[in-house]
Amino acid sequence: MLAGKSFFFIGAGNICESMVRGLLSTGIVRPGEIWVSNRNNEARLNYLRSYYGIVPVTDKCQAASQSDVIIFAMKPQDVFTALEEVRGCISNNQLVISVLAGISTPIIEEGLNAEVAVVRAMPNTSCAVLESATGLSAGKYTSPEQLALAGEIFRMVGEVVVFDEPLLDAVTGLSGSGPAYIYYLVEAMEKAGEAAGIPRETARPLVLKTLLGAAKMLMETGEKPEVLRRQVTSPNGTTMAGIQQLDQGHFQDTILKAVLRATSRSQELGQAMQNY
Numbered sequence: 085m086l087a088g089k090s091f092f093f094i095g096a097g098n099i100c101e102s103m104v105r106g107l108l109s110t111g112i113v114r115p116g117e118i119w120v121s122n123r124n125n126e127a128r129l130n131y132l133r134s135y136y137g138i139v140p141v142t143d144k145c146q147a148a149s150q151s152d153v154i155i156f157a158m159k160p161q162d163v164f165t166a167l168e169e170v171r172g173c174i175s176n177n178q179l180v181i182s183v184l185a186g187i188s189t190p191i192i193e194e195g196l197n198a199e200v201a202v203v204r205a206m207p208n209t210s211c212a213v214l215e216s217a218t219g220l221s222a223g224k225y226t227s228p229e230q231l232a233l234a235g236e237i238f239r240m241v242g243e244v245v246v247f248d249e250p251l252l253d254a255v256t257g258l259s260g261s262g263p264a265y266i267y268y269l270v271e272a273m274e275k276a277g278e279a280a281g282i283p284r285e286t287a288r289p290l291v292l293k294t295l296l297g298a299a300k301m302l303m304e305t306g307e308k309p310e311v312l313r314r315q316v317t318s319p320n321g322t323t324m325a326g327i328q329q330l331d332q333g334h335f336q337d338t339i340l341k342a343v344l345r346a347t348s349r350s351q352e353l354g355q356a357m358q359n360y
């Protein structure tokens with residue numbers, strides 16, 4: 085279903101590049117089948133063309149009318165300008181994918197002023213290494229086949245779960261923003277290693293292998309994280325001492341608050357655009 089499909093990204097920033105890198109690395113999508121536009125940034129487009137061989141375009145209406153899949157990938161605040169630029173250029177046999185935090189499918193449908201198939205998607209930047217966790221939900225005019233096509237696109241770059249749309253804000257707070265939480269943890273562990281006397285360049289591979297090993301243990305054993313944690317935690321040993329310190333800092337509660345706050349920020353972004 086995917087071979088030969090053409091993709092048009094409106095907005096060529098971080099998430100666009102992550103998706104492009106992932107899609108091209110599969111070998112199924114070819115560089116000439118990916119068109120990109122970006123606002124006021126020729127240097128960015130030149131970089132994407134020279135690095136990936138993908139095709140910068142300036143006439144967005146024309147590109148939108150000629151591509152199979154149109155991907156909205158600008159900041160939520162910029163969505164209305166983008167919608168105006170391609171209004172009347174997209175028909176129902178194409179597929180619109182919006183990766184915008186907080187922006188509901190009705191906002192996109194109404195902005196396009198036509199019965200266009202829209203899928204809201206929340207991937208993460210790990211698309212670049214084919215390890216994204218992506219949540220999807222279908223808009224009002226999206227057929228099962230069009231939702232399946234969106235699933236196929238994001239399955240090329242990782243795992244896909246389909247949700248009812250209201251949950252997409254929570255997906256954004258959990259796995260859309262999630263890589264940043266993990267990077268933050270890695271930053272903290274590296275600094276901690278350094279504080280304990282391990283040089284930064286040595287701490288990083290130790291931390292990264294620890295992270296990868298723990299993720300693999302979770303995936304390959306299928307055990308609950310609590311069980312695996314207990315296997316590391318000897319009575320009165322070092323891990324117990326470390327975990328007690330994390331508990332004193334309300335580690336789990338802090339993570340919970342971070343995910344809930346990111347979720348409500350996604351809702352706020354949507355609300356702000358609704359009232360626009």
Ligand SMILES: NC(=O)C1=CN([C@@H]2O[C@H](COP(=O)(O)OP(=O)(O)OC[C@H]3O[C@@H](n4cnc5c(N)ncnc54)[C@H](O)[C@@H]3O)[C@@H](O)[C@H]2O)C=CC1
Nearest residue numbers: 095096097098099121122123157158159160162166184185
């Ligand atoms: N960065 C991430 O990890 C993720 C981002 N998202 C969503 O993706 C969207 C983009 O995020 P980033 O790539 O991080 O932002 P970014 O700021 O890196 O890229 C957005 C790009 O869109 C361009 N743009 C704005 N209006 C445009 C228009 N009318 N036509 C063409 N280009 C236009 C801007 O010039 C900018 O280069 C956001 O809505 C965000 O919520 C979703 C999942 C993950």
Ligand SMILES: O=C(O)[C@@H]1CCC=N1
Nearest residue numbers: 184185256260261262
């Ligand atoms: O920070 C943001 O708003 C976007 C959405 C999910 C990840 N990055």
